[in-house]
Amino acid sequence: MSGTFGPAWLADGQVRFALWAPGCARVELERDGATALAMTPDGKGSFSLVTQAEPGARYRFRIKPDLAVPDPAARAQASDVHGWSVLPAPDAYVWVHDQWPGRPWREAVLYEAHCGLLGGFGAVAKRLPELAELGITALQLMPLNAFSGERNWGYDGVLPYAIAPAYGTRDELKALVDTAHGLGMMVMLDVVYNHFGPDGNCLPSYAGAFFDEDRHTPWGPAIAFGREPVARFFIDNALYWLETFRLDGLRFDAVHAIGDNGFLDAMAAEIRARIQDRPIHLVLENETNDPARLVAGYDAQWNDDFHNVVHVLLTDETYSYYQDFADRPAERLARSLAEGFIYQGEGSPNHDGRSRGAPSSHLPPTAFVNFLQNHDQVGNRALGERLTRLVAPDRLRAAMGLLLLSPQIPMLFMGEEDGSASPFLFFTDFHDDLADAVREGRRREFAKFPAFADPQARAQIPDPNALTTFEASRPMPGPEAAAWRALIGHLLKLRREHLAPHIDEAVSLGASAIGAKAVQATWRLGAKTYSLAVNLGQSAVAMPAAPAGPPLAVVGEGLTEGWLAPASCVTWLEAAP
Numbered sequence: 001m002s003g004t005f006g007p008a009w010l011a012d013g014q015v016r017f018a019l020w021a022p023g024c025a026r027v028e029l030e031r032d033g034a035t036a037l038a039m040t041p042d043g044k045g046s047f048s049l050v051t052q053a054e055p056g057a058r059y060r061f062r063i064k065p066d067l068a069v070p071d072p073a074a075r076a077q078a079s080d081v082h083g084w085s086v087l088p089a090p091d092a093y094v095w096v097h098d099q100w101p102g103r104p105w106r107e108a109v110l111y112e113a114h115c116g117l118l119g120g121f122g123a124v125a126k127r128l129p130e131l132a133e134l135g136i137t138a139l140q141l142m143p144l145n146a147f148s149g150e151r152n153w154g155y156d157g158v159l160p161y162a163i164a165p166a167y168g169t170r171d172e173l174k175a176l177v178d179t180a181h182g183l184g185m186m187v188m189l190d191v192v193y194n195h196f197g198p199d200g201n202c203l204p205s206y207a208g209a210f211f212d213e214d215r216h217t218p219w220g221p222a223i224a225f226g227r228e229p230v231a232r233f234f235i236d237n238a239l240y241w242l243e244t245f246r247l248d249g250l251r252f253d254a255v256h257a258i259g260d261n262g263f264l265d266a267m268a269a270e271i272r273a274r275i276q277d278r279p280i281h282l283v284l285e286n287e288t289n290d291p292a293r294l295v296a297g298y299d300a301q302w303n304d305d306f307h308n309v310v311h312v313l314l315t316d317e318t319y320s321y322y323q324d325f326a327d328r329p330a331e332r333l334a335r336s337l338a339e340g341f342i343y344q345g346e347g348s349p350n351h352d353g354r355s356r357g358a359p360s361s362h363l364p365p366t367a368f369v370n371f372l373q374n375h376d377q378v379g380n381r382a383l384g385e386r387l388t389r390l391v392a393p394d395r396l397r398a399a400m401g402l403l404l405l406s407p408q409i410p411m412l413f414m415g416e417e418d419g420s421a422s423p424f425l426f427f428t429d430f431h432d433d434l435a436d437a438v439r440e441g442r443r444r445e446f447a448k449f450p451a452f453a454d455p456q457a458r459a460q461i462p463d464p465n466a467l468t469t470f471e472a473s474r475p476m477p478g479p480e481a482a483a484w485r486a487l488i489g490h491l492l493k494l495r496r497e498h499l500a501p502h503i504d505e506a507v508s509l510g511a512s513a514i515g516a517k518a519v520q521a522t523w524r525l526g527a528k529t530y531s532l533a534v535n536l537g538q539s540a541v542a543m544p545a546a547p548a549g550p551p552l553a554v555v556g557e558g559l560t561e562g563w564l565a566p567a568s569c570v571t572w573l574e575a576a577p
Contacts, residue, residue, distance in 0.1 A: 005018060005019075005020065005072065005073035005161075005232070005233050005236060006018065006071065006073030006074070006075065006161060006236075007053075007059075007071070007073075007074075007075070007087055009090045010050065013052055013053070013054075014050055014051065014052055014053070015050070015051065015052075015053040015087060016048060016049070016050045017029050017039070017048065017049050017050075017051070017059065017071075018046060018047065018048040018049075019039070019046070019047050019048075019061050019071070019072075019206075020045055020046050020047075020207055020229050020233075021045065021046075021047055021061070021063060021206040021207055022044075022045030022206075022207055022208075022209050023205070023206045023207055023208050023209070024047070024063050024064075024206050025041075026038065027039045027041075027047040027061055027062065027063055027206075028061070028062040029049050029051070029059060029061060029062075030059065030060050030061070030062050030068055031053070031057055031058065031059045032057070032058035032059070032084060036062060037049055037051060039061075045207075045209070045229065046229075053087055054087075055087060055088065055089035055090070056086060056087065056088075056089070057086070057087045058078055058084035058085070058086055058087075059071070059084065059085055059086075059087060060084055060085055061206075063205065063206045064205075067205060069202040069205065069206065070082070070083065070084070070085045070159065070202065071085040071159075072159065072160075072161075072202070072203060072207075072233075073159075073160075073161045073233070073236075073237075074086070074146075074159055074161060074162045075087075075088045075161055075162060075170070076088050076162050076163065076165075076170065077146050077159065077162050077165065079165065080148065080149070080200075081146050081147065081148055081158050081159050081162075081199075081200035082148070082200055085162075088170060091244070093170075093171050093174045093175075095174070095178055095246070096178050096182060097178055097181040097182045100181040100246070100278065101278055102186065102248055102278035102279040102280075103137060103138075103184070103186050103248070103279065104279060104504075105279065105281050105299050105300070105366055105409070106366055106500055106501075106503040106504050107137050107496075107500050108137055108138045108186070108281070108409050109135055109136050109137045109138065109404075109409075109410055109411075109412075109492060109495070110136075110138045110139075110140045110188070110369065110409065110410070110411035110412070111131055111136045111138065111139055111140060111411070111412050111413075111414065111417075112140040112142065112371075112374055112375060112411055112412070112413050112414060113139060113140065113141060113142065113414040114142045114153070114154070114375070114414065115141060115142070115144065115167045115168075116151055116152075116164075116166055116167060116470075117414070117470075117473055117474050117475065118414065118474075118475075120166070120167050120168045120172070121167055121168035121169075121172040121173050121175070121176045122168060122172055122175075122176075124139075124176055125175060125176045125179045125180075128176075128179055128180055128183055128185060129183060131185070131417075132183040132184060132185055133489075134417060134485065134488060134489050134492065135488070135489060135492025135493060135495070135496060136185065136412070136417075136492075137184070137185055137186060138185060138186040138187070138188055138248070138249075138281075139180055139185055139186070139187045139188070140188045140189075140190065140251060140411065141187065141188065141189050141190060142154045142190050142375060143155060143157055143189070143190050143191065143192055143253075144163050144164060144167055144173070144189065145157040145159060145160045145161065145162060145163065145164065145191075145192075146158065146159040146162040146163065146164050146165070147164060147197055147200070148197060148199035148200045148429070148430065149199075149428065149429025149430060149431070150166050150429050151166065151427055151428070151429045151467075151470045152164075152197075152427070152428050152429060153375060153379065153426070153427065153428075154190070154192070155192050155197075155253065156197030156198065156199070156428065157192055157196070157197055158196045158197045158199070158200040158201040158202075159200075160191070160192075160193075160233075160234070160237045161237060161240060170244075170245075173245055174245055174246070177245055177246055177247060178246075181246070186248035186249065186281070187247050187248055188247060188248055188249040188250060188251055188281065188283070189241055189245075189247050189249075189250055189251070190250075190251045190253055191237070191238065191241065191250050191251070191252060191253065192253045192254075193223070193234045193237075193252060193253070193255075193258060194217070194219075194223070194253060194254045194255065194257035194258050195217060195218075195219035195220070195223070195257065196219070198219070198430075198434060198438075199430060199434055209224065209227060209229075209230075210223065210224060210227075210230055210233075211223060211224055212224040212226075215259065217257050218257075219257075222257075222259060223258070225258060225260040225262075225263035226260060226262075226263070231263050231266065231267075234263075234267065235266070235267045235270055235271075238250055238267060238271060239270070239271065239274060239275075242271065242275055242280060243274075243275065248278070248279070248280065248281060249280055249281030249282060249283065249299075250281075250282055250283070251283040251284075251285065251302070252264075252282070252283070252284050252285065253285050254285050254286075254287070255284050255285065255286050255293075256285075256286050256287040256288045261290075261292070261293065261296075264284075264293060264296075264297075264298075265293070265296045265297060268282055268296065268297025268298055269297055271297075272297060281299045281300075282297065282298045282299055283298065283299060283300045283301065283302065283369060284298050284300070284301045284302070285301070285302045285304075286301050287304070287356075288356065288357065289301075289305070289341045289343055289344065289356055289357030289358065289360070290357075290358065291340075291341070291357075291358050291359065291360045291362070291363055291367075292358070294360075294363055294367045295363070299366070299367070300366060300367050300368060300369050300409055301367065301368060301369065302369045302371070302374070302411075303336065303340065303341070303368040303369060303370050303371075303408070304377075305325075305332075305336055305341055305342035305343060306333075306336045306342075306368065306370045306371075306408070307370070307371055307372065307373075307374070307377055308321065308322060308324065308325045308342075309325040309329050309332045309333045309336060309342060310333065310372060310399055310402070310536070311325075311372075311377070312325045312326060312329045313329050313330065313333065313517050313536045313537075314387065314390070314391045314395060314396070314399060314536060315387075315390050315391060319449060319450065320350070320448075320449070321350045323349050323350055324343070324348050324349055324350045324351075325342070328513070329517070330513035330514075330515065330516060330517055330518060330519055331512075331513045333513075333519050334511035334512050334513050334519045334520075334521065335511070337406060337408075337508075337511045337519065337521040337532075338361070338508040338510055338511035338521060339359075339360055339361040339508065340360035340361070340363050340365075340367060340368045340408075341357050341358075341360040341368075342357075343356045343357040344357045344358055344359045344360055345357055345358055345359065361508070364504070364506060365406070365407035365408045365409075365503065365506050365508070365523070366407070366408070366409055366503060366504065366506075368408045368409065369408070369409045369410075369411050370403055370406065370408040370409065370410055370411070371403070371410070371411040371412070371413065372387060372396075372399055372400070372403055372413075372416070373386060373387060373412075373413040373416060374411065374413050375413065375424065378413065378423075378424040379424045379425060379426050380426065382446045382449065382451070382452055382461045383423060383425075383461070383462070384423035384424045384425035384426070384462075384473065385423060386415070386416075386420060386421060386422070386423065386424065387399075388419055388420065388421045388478055389421055389423075392567070393419075393480065394556060394566075394567035395536055395538075395566075395567045397487060397555055397556065397567070397569075398534055398535065398536055398555050398556050398567045398568055398569045399534075399536060399569075400487065400488065400491065400555070400569075401491060401534065401553065401555035401556075401569030401571075402532070402534045402536075402569050404488065404491040404492060404495055405491060405494065405495060405499070405532060405553055405569065405571050406521075406532060407499060407503050407506040407523055407525070407530070410495075412488070414475050415475025415476070415477075416484075416488075417484060417485055417488050418475070418476075418477035418478055418481040418484060418485065419477070419478035419479070419480045419481050419483070419484035420475045420476055420477060420478050420481075421476075421478045421479075422472070422473065422474060422475050422476045423472055423473060424473050424475070425462050425464070425469050425470075425472060425473045426442065426464050426469075427464050427465075427469045427470045427473060428464045428465055429465060430464075430465055431465070435465045438464055438465065439463050439464060439465060442461065442464060443458040443459070443461050444458075446458060446461060487555070491553065491555075494552060494553050494571075498552060498573055499525070499530070502525045502526040502528070503525070505524075505525060505526045506523045506524070506525050506530075507523060507524045508521070508522075508523050509522040509523055509524055509529070510522060514533070514541055514542070514543055514564070515535060515537060515539075515541030515542075515564075516537060517535065517536045517537030518533070518534065518535040518536070518537060518541040518564060519533070519534055520532070520533045520543065520545065521533075524576060525573070527575065527576055528573055528574060528575055528576055529547075529572075529573075529574050529575070529576045529577070530571065530572070530573050531547050531571065531572045531573075531574075532569070532570070532571045532572075533546070533559070533564055533568075533569070533570050533571075534568070534569040534570075535556075535564045535565065535566055535567065535568050535569075536567070537566055537567075538566045538567070539566055540563045540564060540565050540566060541563065541564050542562060542563055542564075543559060543562055543563065543564045544562060546559055546562060546564075547572040547574055549572055549574045550572075551570045551571060551572050552571045552572055552573045553569070553570065553571045554568070554569075554570050555568060555569040555570070556568030556569065558570045
């Protein structure tokens with residue numbers, strides 16, 4: 001079904017327009033200021049037309065006398081997702097770093113960022129030198145595709161191929177990637193293939209077969225990935241981002257809601273076969289803790305289990321999904337460090353006792369992306385508080401040591417490097433009834449939380465659609481920004497010099513709780529043994545099996561006469577016995 005979606009430049013200024021519209025008997029191509037042209041059906045649901053066109057031409061498809069829709073694979077929109085699609089000029093960007101060889105996954109230190117909050121592609125590019133100097137090796141961009149309105153997290157996109165105009169142009173995104181590559185940094189993109197946003201998705205009006213009405217998700221009927229044109233739409237989209245913009249990898253949002261492992265495996269296989277001139281890194285978000293996908297083409301998974309148990313240890317919060325980690329949290333953290341997933345088939349209280357996950361101890365540490373914060377874990381709080389608002393600085397520094405000095409792949413959330421105390425709130429730009437529904441729905445969602453049981457308390461939850469909510473979410477440096485940068489820079493230097501070169505060889509030698517909020521873990525790292533001890537509590541803990549040699553790193557007061565001080569993280573790297 002190649003060529004089913006999106007415009008394609010041909011010779012002599014001609015363009016092939018195509019649309020998969022199995023629900024239509026007739027489709028016309030409309031261009032702004034030109035006569036509408038009937039498109040040719042192929043008898044299999046697709047319509048196409050080759051005609052002369054100019055770069056920048058506005059076009060859309062007339063599917064009914066009273067309904068014209070944008071191209072679902074438009075590369076650009078004139079303004080909103082409801083309006084005209086725009087035909088971009090043939091690719092003419094001249095890459096400066098066109099021989100970029102990529103970087104191995106073991107060197108990844110991810111930095112998740114929202115381009116809108118940081119000021120667009122150009123502003124993000126200006127930040128890259130200081131991030132590279134800090135030790136960040138991979139920029140992880142939240143979704144960029146077009147959505148309704150001018151601001152959004154990106155997870156309400158409806159046109160997966162078009163860049164949201166608020167962030168910049170196609171060439172500005174290429175320049176951002178080019179700049180990153182010149183600094184030795186990878187660029188990865190978060191893509192959303194599990195659903196479309198609630199405003200501007202026109203596919204049901206002409207391609208109902210795109211959806212499976214017998215299977216439902218929180219966003220409505222599931223997407224029918226088993227149908228070849230549908231699978232092709234998304235696989236081509238993944239290849240589009242990787243090839244057109246020379247990205248180094250993709251993070252696939254909430255694949256548990258896709259519910260089709262055959263599609264996931266086929267997509268990874270085609271990406272691997274198609275792009276072989278540089279490493280491509282594919283990362284999943286998958287609530288089911290499915291290790292099979294991590295040996296079937298995907299490099300890693302965001303490890304929510306690690307985040308959740310560390311959050312419990314730091315904050316003592318045990319409501320909502322944190323209840324799954326309230327019991328014996330130090331033992332659960334030890335399991336995460338040694339084996340990856342915490343839930344490996346056990347029943348989960350937050351899932352009504354249903355089992356979740358499967359054994360993961362056979363996977364390497366690099367199969368897991370660990371983090372203390374990310375857009376979900378901060379933004380899905382009612383008031384968007386970062387850990388700087390919830391945890392004492394000394395304990396948070398110890399947790400940072402744990403994150404950056406463990407063999408798993410670490411990820412920082414924008415602002416974390418500056419100790420930012422700015423909230424990261426849930427924001428959208430919906431209007432009228434939908435705006436009311438989103439605002440009130442979010443407030444109802446938090447009614448089960450003790451702090452928001454009272455209606456007056458819920459009324460204080462910021463309106464997602466208010467511009468002030470968006471502006472308040474811009475990450476501003478905290479009062480101890482210099483100290484945070486110094487700490488993170490130091491830890492990443494140690495990681496770069498002592499861990500990264502050997503992480504592919506890392507094998508767990510076990511981990512155990514040594515206190516209510518303290519853990520010790522050990523790995524074989526090539527010809528050496530690497531040990532880490534962390535105490536996230538407020539009391540010293542005995543550590544009878546401490547390595548004898550001098551430590552590689554100490555965060556906090558560290559170890560004294562066999563006792564690990566509160567709020568401390570210590571690591572050792574010694575020759576293996």
